[in-house]
Every structure is written in structure tokens, then in C-alpha cells.
Amino acid sequence: MNYQLLTQCPIFRGITEKEAENLLNKIHFQIKSYSKDEVVVVAGEPVLNLHIIVSGSVRGEMIDFSGKTIKIEDIEAPKPLATAFLFGQENKFPVTVTANNDVKILGMPVSEFLKLLQLNTRILKNYLTSISSRAQFLSQKLHFLSFKTIKGKVAHFLLNQAGDTFHSVELKNTQQQLADLFGVTRPSLARVFGEMQKEGLIRITNKTVTLLDKKSLTELMNNV
């Protein structure tokens, strides 16, 4: 068992290797191996164990009604799986998880994990921080989606990136990536960039966006 890697897992952050070893000696768990493309869990299955990927990587996929699989995200070692679904009213896996390559996964029953949380304050704090951050992330994403127009989204994005002090933003993504982030098509985003430039709100030179009129930009955001 590689305790060194485990301490890099968000849940064990700040725990020394020795501590981790001591703690895990008091707790029941098992390590399972999966080979490439083997299914780890099926969507809808109840979440009875905390899963932590010890080595390799997996992908989460949803299967829609027509049978098409849609990749949701990749998760790599040493990250935990579906931490937000260990507890809660509907503790079923939201996605089907499949091994990307040869994978080792630590499985720990919920009851054992609860013991662990009560044994060690640091781990408790880590876990609480982890699911709270997730809730905050989702909340922010929801807020972001509440902007109806593309201009509103762009304004919000740019103002967020720039913060209070700066007046220009260095884009680190292509327009296509931004468009995906905003949930719009690439030409639509380009059009909006063009319009905002014509209106004197921003100036785009290569990958740098200069915010010329922060006031008007904030007003754009409020037009829900």
C-alpha cells in the first residue's frame, strides 16, 4: 500500500504517511484492481463505499435514452470518487465509471469512513471542505448560467478575470473552449466579441482583452 500517494489525496491532505498508516490500520478497507475499459460502477447503483483511485484513471459517463454514452469527466489518482453522493438523500451513482487503464481503487464502507472522520479532525475538515467546495462550485456555475445573454456571460467572465485592479485580461483558452464553457456556439461568441468591440466596451488584440468601459460591462450583467 502506497501511503505516500494517499497523503496527496484531497481527503488525506496534511496527514503524514505515518499517521495515514496508523489510521488505516484501525479501519477496514480493500483495494480492488480493474483492467482497461472494465466497468467500476454502474449509474444508479447505491454508493455504499468511499472510492479513492490509488493508481490509474477512470472516466465518468452518462448513458442517455438512445444508448449513447456521453463522457462527463476524467478522474485520476489519487482522487476520490463521487464524494458528494456518499451521503445525501439520493446516494446513488449519477454516472457509470469505467477504467481508462489499469486502475487500483481503494474501497471503504461508509460506516468505516464515518469512524475515520471521527478519529481525525484533519480528515473531517478536509472532507467537509471538499463537499462544501463542490456545492460552492455548483452554486457559482448556476449563477453563471443565470445570465441570459451571451454578452452578459462575457461581461461577467471578463470582470471576474480582471478583478478590481486590472483592466485587461489575457485569454488562456481558444474561442471554442470559451464557447463550450458558456454553452454557446463558437461563431455566436465571436459575433458578440465583435459587437462589444464596436460598442467600445472592450478592445481585443491577439489574446489580450482590454476592458475599456467597466461601468457599462457591469450594467450588461444586470440585464439578467
Place this chain on the structure above:
Amino acid sequence: MNYQLLTQCPIFRGITEKEAENLLNKIHFQIKSYSKDEVVVVAGEPVLNLHIIVSGSVRGEMIDFSGKTIKIEDIEAPKPLATAFLFGQENKFPVTVTANNDVKILGMPVSEFLKLLQLNTRILKNYLTSISSRAQFLSQKLHFLSFKTIKGKVAHFLLNQAGDTFHSVELKNTQQQLADLFGVTRPSLARVFGEMQKEGLIRITNKTVTLLDKKSLTELMNNV
């Protein structure tokens, strides 16, 4: 101190009055009183305490750039406040909280609350369930918003309400309320209802919606 009321708080669910009293004797906390329209916390303030409303009710409000306040939600006794922001990377209040009437609020430092979580498995479970459920709620809401067209949203909503077994849904909200839920205007929703009826997907009689073609409805959902 009314321990009976406290046991009705989600965090203390399943705890007897005596247990609650015993536990709280080991923990530091204070009860503060606020009068009507008094500000309890200001948005942006760090969340250092767990707040539980012991009596009365409060409202959460956001202040937008133009200075307008927008009511987000009402919270009544004996519910906790901003549980998802006690931990996490950005533990600041997302909203300004104001008393709706005379209010008593229990405040418990995070460090004391952590102790409480480690003292009692039931409370730990309750709290984990609470924030996990919130994350799940947000996740579902996000999924709901991912349907681009109004038809998709309506199809999802109706199929969800009906479940696997039923073929008709009793609407308990007005079109206006549904439209707000979907984030669209009322006439647009009415138009979509009309179109779906013309297409033979549903039949609307008063407040009852009969699903005539579940298959086509599920297909509508997949047109993201």
C-alpha cells in the same frame, strides 16, 4: 434554551432532548437576539460560526451593482444558516441576512461544531447528509438547465412528475410559476404547451396534463 425545538433542526434530527442537552453542555455557544429588520450578517463576511435560527425567521438578500436588493429565500426556525459555507475554500456569506421579525439565533464557532461532529455520529451523519443533499439539489438544477429548448424542459418536467407508472400529471402551479421555474416567459411556455398538444404529445384539460406519447417526449429531452 428550548432543546425540544432544537431536535427538530435538520442537524439534530434523531437526537433526543436529553442527548441534545448533554452534548450542548460540552460545547461553547451563544444565543443572540435580533429585532425586526436588524441585519444578522452582511454578504462577504467570513462564516466563523454555525448559525441556527432558534425562533423567528430571516431572509437572505443579495445586493446587485445598482444597489437593488433581491430576496433570495426565507429561512425559518429551527433551520441552520449557510451550512454549505461553513467550510469550503470561499467561506464567506453569499447573502446578507436580515431578521423578518424578532429572532433568536444560536451561534457556535466552527471549532466547537467540529467537536460536536466528532462526539456524535448521528449529528455527523445529519450534517453530511444535509450538505450532500444540497450539492445534489444544485447538481440536478444544473442538469435541468442544460436542456436548451423549452420543449426539452417541459418534457423532462412532465416525465419526472409522472414517473414510470403514471401517464398523467396534476399541475399544482400556475403557468407563471412554472415559467419562472424554467426561467422562461409565461407566453413562451403557453405556446410550447399549445404546440406539444397540437403535435399529439400531451393533452391538457384544466390542470391535468396527460402524456400521450412518452417515447417522443424522451426523445425531445435528448435534443439537448
Place this chain on the structure above:
DNA sequence: CGAAATATGTATCAATTGTTACAAAACAGC
């Protein structure tokens, strides 16, 4: 440097939704 690949700007047209307005229907209270 030069060619191929990738990214961006732009145009046209279709589809969807919002806006506004008004009539018909359903409902509530007397």
C-alpha cells in the same frame, strides 16, 4: 521560410424565444 493545421472573423438564413397586447376562460367572493 513555407506548408499544413488550427483559430478567428464574418455573412446569411433558420429556429427559438422574448415582448407586448388583448381576448377568452376559470376562479373567488359576495
Place this chain on the structure above:
DNA sequence: GCTGTTTTGTAACAATTGATACATATTTCG
């Protein structure tokens, strides 16, 4: 049952965005 209020159905038009296509920049890499 009648009247005023709320809810629902519908229409015409505007605004926004998506789809598609193609030209032009820009980057990458040999």
C-alpha cells in the same frame, strides 16, 4: 348568479442565438 380578479390562450413582431459556410489570420512544425 354576478362581478371583479386571476389565469390562460393566442397573435404579431423584435431580438437573440444556432447552423453552416467560407475567407482570413495565426500558429505549429518540419
